Amino acid sequence: MSNSEPETSQPVGLDVGTSRIVVARSADKKFHYETQLNAFITLPYSRLAHTLLVREEVFHEVQGEDLVVAGDDAQRFAEVFHVETRRPMYQGVLNPQEPHALPVIRRIVTKLLGRAVTEGQKISFSVPTALPAGEDALSYHQASIRQILTELGYSPTPIEEGLAVVFGEMGASNYTGIGISCGSGLCNACLAVLSVPVISFSIPKAGDFIDVQAASVTGERATRMRAQKEQAFRLNGLTGDRMQNALTVYYDDVIQTLTSALRSTIASSQRLPKLDRAIPLVLSGGTTMPKGFLDHFIHNLRSQDFPVRISEVRLAEDPLHSTARGALMSAMC
């Protein structure tokens, strides 16, 4: 038997995000990550195009009359053809308007994970906290991901994104604190005490909201706003640049909504434990990455009284991977 087999049959963490799907594995006491963009584009089928995609080893499949290019390759092709990529997910769950949603996610997850090495290999996958009217959509999303993973031979367990951040980032505080994941579709938050989730909630404003709103007021495409945001954006007040200004305005909107929701949800909770010491708050996810985000968040948080004492507010060490890492830690326990 080779030495690698026990390693690959170890538990796996899976972050199924609106923008990216991340797999976390553990080997030699280190975490390793693989990522694919959770997006696709369709091209009309032709033998020539299909042959080209096969020859260039582009990640694709034929679905009826369409060639569906998915994952990171979709972004590359979208730039070549000047089209918007399409998303299988919307606001943290499967996109009901997108007929290709489930097959595309199945393809991406299968590419990243492969079949389970041993039947029943443990995997934890992230799910968002349901929005107030989104319980049904979340149930369908969760059941669909579970079915994909079961078909691949895994034994899947869901974990809420906010709790995954607590697991991934708060070992030093005994898994007590507030974990927040600001992704593309939603911002998910969880207050946990000794690894037990006490309060979880989500807000529907996150990265996609910023892109779409900023694009609508500047007349640009949302994809262009996203590229601008990821490459050069700094959250440091209004300037002469209208794209920068629009992004700043909607970033502020997201931060204000998130801090208000945190304050009101915790304050209105009747089942809040009495905490004898201040707790940390950790921010993760791609939306938290622009410079200045943390300062704006802290400023908004401290602008009014907060119902629990906060010892520190910090960004996750690896914001794009902390949910997957927390899911992996959950699967390992």
Place this chain on the structure above:
Amino acid sequence: MRLEVASTIVSTSDQPVRRIARLARQISDPIERLRYLRGLLRMVRRRRRWNVPSWRPGVMVVSALARVFTGPRLKRRRNS
């Protein structure tokens, strides 16, 4: 002996909760520490006689976690 899990609000300054936290802090490996805490959680959930709800455990389970440690000690005291 039936232990009561009556409290719906628990304080983390309660002696048993502090004891759990202190014991967990002694485990240097973060995964082992999480495994320890989650193990307690699973143990509490199995003990249905303690009336711990399996849905959204929240504070009830933190409260019950505390009793995992007070239970045996109370029992010993009563026997002595």
